[in-house]
Amino acid sequence: MTGAPAGGAGPRGPVAPPGLAYAPPVTGTSLVALLDGRLLPATEPLLRPDDAGVVRGDGVFETTLAVDGEPRDLSEHLDRLGRSAAALEVDIPDRTEWSRGVDAVLADRPAGQWSVRLTATRGPDDGPATCFVVRSPVGPRLLAQRQGIGVLALDRGFDGPAVARAPWLLAGAKTLSYATNMAALRWAAAHGADDVVFVGTDGTLLEAPTATVVLARGRSLVTPPPEGILAGITAERLFAAAAAAGWAIARERVTVADLFAADAVWLTSSVRLLAPVTTVDGRALPAGRRAGLTGELAALLDMPAPAAVG
Ligand SMILES: Cc1ncc(COP(=O)(O)O)c(C=O)c1O
CATH class of the missing domain: 3.30.470.10 (Aminotransferase class 4, branched-chain amino acid transferase, N-terminal domain)
Incomplete structure (x- = not known):
C-alpha cells in the first residue's frame, strides 16, 4: 500500500x-x-x-x-x-x-x-x-532516565499566567504542536543534558517539554502553579498518594535557586514516571536525601521495576 x-x-x-x-x-x-x-x-x-x-x-x-x-x-x-x-x-x-x-x-x-x-x-x-x-x-534510554537526569533551565519566552489568559494559545491542552518542545530537548542533548526545565519570563519555572517539575522540601511536595502548563496526570497521582501518606502538597512559584535548595527534584511523566534530577545547568544538586526520597515516591506511584523492556 x-x-x-x-x-x-x-x-x-x-x-x-x-x-x-x-x-x-x-x-x-x-x-x-x-x-x-x-x-x-x-x-x-x-x-x-x-x-x-x-x-x-x-x-x-x-x-x-x-x-x-x-x-x-x-x-x-x-x-x-x-x-x-x-x-x-x-x-x-x-x-x-x-x-x-x-x-x-x-x-x-x-x-x-x-x-x-x-x-x-x-x-x-x-x-x-x-x-x-x-x-x-x-526504549532503554528512557528507562535509564529513571536513575537520574541532568537538565538545562531554558527560557520559555512567556509566563504562565499570561498564556493562561489567552485561550487561543491552547496552554494546558496536549496538542500535536510539540516541535518547540522537541527542539528544546535537542538543545539539551547538544549541550550535554538529558532534559529541560522551562523558565517563564517572570523567572519562575513552568514545566519540562514532556514532564512536570516536582520538588521535595521537608515533607512537602512542591510543583509550579497550574497556569499555562499541562496538568500532569503522573504528578496528580503522586500527590494523591503522597497526601494520603501524610505529605503536604503545595502549588507555588519555584525558581532555579529553589531547585538547589530542595531535598530532591524530579520530572514526572506517564511513561518515564519519576526521573530524579541530578544536575541543573551542569551543577550538581545536593544528593543527600535523593535516593531515599526517590524510592519512597516510586513506591507511592506503584512504579514498575526499571528492567523489563517491551
Ligand atoms: C508539556 C508536558 N507537561 C507535563 C507532562 C506530564 O504529564 P503526564 O504525567 O500526564 O504524562 C507532559 C507529558 O507528556 C507534557 O507533555
Whole structure:
C-alpha cells in the first residue's frame, strides 16, 4: 500500500484495506489500531497528506504506560484527551471507541513496559478527525532516565499566567504542536543534558517539554502553579498518594535557586514516571536525601521495576 490508505476515509478517519487482519509482532515493534479495533502494521501509511495533523500539527494526543498489558490511568488520559479536543474544537469519538483501540493494541497482553499513544488529528478539510492508537516499546534510554537526569533551565519566552489568559494559545491542552518542545530537548542533548526545565519570563519555572517539575522540601511536595502548563496526570497521582501518606502538597512559584535548595527534584511523566534530577545547568544538586526520597515516591506511584523492556 502506498500513498493514501487504500480503504479511503471512513466515518472516523482512514479505513484499513478490506480484510486486512494483522497479526501482532512477537515483541519489540510498534502496533497501530484504528478505533474500530482493527490492527495495522506500523509501517503502513495511515494519514492523508492533506491531514491538518500533518500540515499544521493540528490535533491532540495522549501517551500512557502499559505494564504487562494493563494501561495506567487510562480514564484520566481519556478525560484529558477530551478536554484537549474541546479546547481545539476537534470532534473526536467517545471514550468507548478509544478504549476499543487501546484494547486492540494490548490484546496480546504484551509483557513488560510499553508506551500507548492516542492521537486525534483534525483530519483533512473534507473529512473527520483521524484517530488511532499506537503501542511502542519503551526504549532503554528512557528507562535509564529513571536513575537520574541532568537538565538545562531554558527560557520559555512567556509566563504562565499570561498564556493562561489567552485561550487561543491552547496552554494546558496536549496538542500535536510539540516541535518547540522537541527542539528544546535537542538543545539539551547538544549541550550535554538529558532534559529541560522551562523558565517563564517572570523567572519562575513552568514545566519540562514532556514532564512536570516536582520538588521535595521537608515533607512537602512542591510543583509550579497550574497556569499555562499541562496538568500532569503522573504528578496528580503522586500527590494523591503522597497526601494520603501524610505529605503536604503545595502549588507555588519555584525558581532555579529553589531547585538547589530542595531535598530532591524530579520530572514526572506517564511513561518515564519519576526521573530524579541530578544536575541543573551542569551543577550538581545536593544528593543527600535523593535516593531515599526517590524510592519512597516510586513506591507511592506503584512504579514498575526499571528492567523489563517491551
Ligand atoms: C508539556 C508536558 N507537561 C507535563 C507532562 C506530564 O504529564 P503526564 O504525567 O500526564 O504524562 C507532559 C507529558 O507528556 C507534557 O507533555
